[in-house]
Amino acid sequence: MAERLGLGTHGRPHHFVSAGNRNAAPLLEELARKADDLLGGDDAVPVADDTALPKKGGASVGVAPQYASALGKRANCQTLASLALARGEVPAMAGPRLFLPDGWIADPERRQRAGVPAGFRTPGTEPGIAIEEIDRLRAAGLRFGAVPADAGYGPSAPSRQAPSVRDLRWAVGIPRRRKACPADVARIFPAAGRGRPRRRHIPDRKSPPAEAVLAGAAWRSISWRRGTKGRPSARFAALRVRVADGPARRIGDLGNRHMPGEEVWLIGERRTNGERRFHLSNLPAGTSLRALAATVKARWVCEQAHQQPKEELGLDHFEGRSWAGLRRHALMTTIAHAFLQARRLTGAEGGRTHRGTAACARPARRPARHAAASVWPAQPTMPASQPKPRNQTSVRSAKVVLGPVRARFITPLQAA
Numbered sequence: 001m002a003e004r005l006g007l008g009t010h011g012r013p014h015h016f017v018s019a020g021n022r023n024a025a026p027l028l029e030e031l032a033r034k035a036d037d038l039l040g041g042d043d044a045v046p047v048a049d050d051t052a053l054p055k056k057g058g059a060s061v062g063v064a065p066q067y068a069s070a071l072g073k074r075a076n077c078q079t080l081a082s083l084a085l086a087r088g089e090v091p092a093m094a095g096p097r098l099f100l101p102d103g104w105i106a107d108p109e110r111r112q113r114a115g116v117p118a119g120f121r122t123p124g125t126e127p128g129i130a131i132e133e134i135d136r137l138r139a140a141g142l143r144f145g146a147v148p149a150d151a152g153y154g155p156s157a158p159s160r161q162a163p164s165v166r167d168l169r170w171a172v173g174i175p176r177r178r179k180a181c182p183a184d185v186a187r188i189f190p191a192a193g194r195g196r197p198r199r200r201h202i203p204d205r206k207s208p209p210a211e212a213v214l215a216g217a218a219w220r221s222i223s224w225r226r227g228t229k230g231r232p233s234a235r236f237a238a239l240r241v242r243v244a245d246g247p248a249r250r251i252g253d254l255g256n257r258h259m260p261g262e263e264v265w266l267i268g269e270r271r272t273n274g275e276r277r278f279h280l281s282n283l284p285a286g287t288s289l290r291a292l293a294a295t296v297k298a299r300w301v302c303e304q305a306h307q308q309p310k311e312e313l314g315l316d317h318f319e320g321r322s323w324a325g326l327r328r329h330a331l332m333t334t335i336a337h338a339f340l341q342a343r344r345l346t347g348a349e350g351g352r353t354h355r356g357t358a359a360c361a362r363p364a365r366r367p368a369r370h371a372a373a374s375v376w377p378a379q380p381t382m383p384a385s386q387p388k389p390r391n392q393t394s395v396r397s398a399k400v401v402l403g404p405v406r407a408r409f410i411t412p413l414q415a416a
Helices: 015-016 025-039 108-114 126-139 157-165 291-312 323-349 392-402 405-416
Strands: 044-054 064-067 073-087 090-093 097-099 148-149 168-175 180-182 218-222 233-243 248-250 256-258 265-270 277-281
Touching: 015 323, 025 073, 025 090, 025 126, 025 323, 044 064, 044 126, 044 291, 073 126, 073 291, 090 291, 090 323, 097 323, 126 148, 126 157, 148 157, 148 291, 157 168, 168 291, 218 291, 233 291, 265 291, 277 291, 291 323
Parallel strands: 044 148, 148 168
Antiparallel strands: 044 073, 064 073, 073 090, 073 097, 168 277, 180 233, 218 233, 233 265, 248 256, 265 277
């Protein structure tokens, strides 16, 4: 790069990533615009999720014993909270952010050594980061519909209420014991045996767990998409309920209980392997069961949004310790992944599909915005014919340039 720009000096790649005072904000804005051009629309979903980067030692920024979703247990790792904009079967990450555990928040000397900026030194949560990223993407003009998230985001009432106050639709997983009341629950004054009359309402019935609420519901088998191994299906049921997440109130001998809150959908899922899942969603009351099932299952694609950058582009292979280095590495990996997804869709439009990209997942083409300021390479029109047999030399040279990019991503680049 230095030779091509005529700078006359060379720097090491890890210095390029970790050193310097480059501002990442313009790249994040451009990535958001390109993600919208590629996948934006009313049927697009920004999936809130987090991924773990296993690490040894304790000097790397944000590393601590915490739950690692990739491992299914607590482990020494870094956690990246992110939004992945998805449409159909195609995801594109919108810039992951590092989550700082409490041990790092409480240790200013440790943060200073890792170079954590002042704006990121306050306590936070993964759902809080997701809300901040949603606000950033909305400000950048991204178009999307409902916001799905897993059970790590659903139990917290503020995490559910934050999208609601922003007039956003959402669908989140919850534990099976999350309490809810039927939608027609009434508020009554408890009868006072003696003393002054009661001045605060209480619900006229108890709040049973989610699994008990749906125990007698009508369950239907629904298929929500077409996969590479056929159409996956599961049994679903849904009822309108009021989640017990309102103000706490003492109710007789039951002690302090939460009052009924917002009216939402309670959705149950029974998978073919016997596993049961429960979800909440604030989609309108007239939404069909099939649409509810498709919304809660839309978040599956975020697994690809994390797996592909890790396995193909080295998202989890960063060996530096600084906050700036990890953030830039994650941003560069995200940009590379979005670029390859754009080439993948271009190949699909030319008559070829790659790794199960269905024709229905292709977004409508729109004129690119901010063309003069764009740093994104122009996308050539891919030929409709099949690519020529691979040349081993070209494959090796492509791997040298792109790193560990596998054949499913290299194929459209060779055709170009």
